[in-house]
Amino acid sequence: MFITRIFYAIAYFFVLIFQIIKALIDVAGRTINGKVEPVVMEIETELKRPISQTILANSITLTPGTLSIDLDTENQIIKVAIITTRSKEAVIPFEPYIKGMLE
DSSP, X not given: OXXXXXXXXXXXXXXXXXXXXXXXXXXHHHHHHTOOOOEEEEEEOSOOSHHHHHHHHHHHHHSXXXXXXXXXXXXXXEEEEESSOOOHHHHOTTHHHHHHHHO
């Protein structure tokens, strides 16, 4: 069990770094092209623990082009400002890793 959590923590770290680099390139391209259409989304999360939800919200904020605005821990909803419309999976690709690490 402990080894599994460590695996998820290491995988989460690498996925987060990859997503930050990928989003950095995307945001830079959109800024140069002017293809910016900001939108606010409400994203439901599967994470139940407040610490897991907080780590997810902080991970979203670390990724360029996204910003966590509000976290409703009781209803498991995160409000996110996004530079352009995206799917839920594109905004929070690291949710399964956080779930495996902390839930």
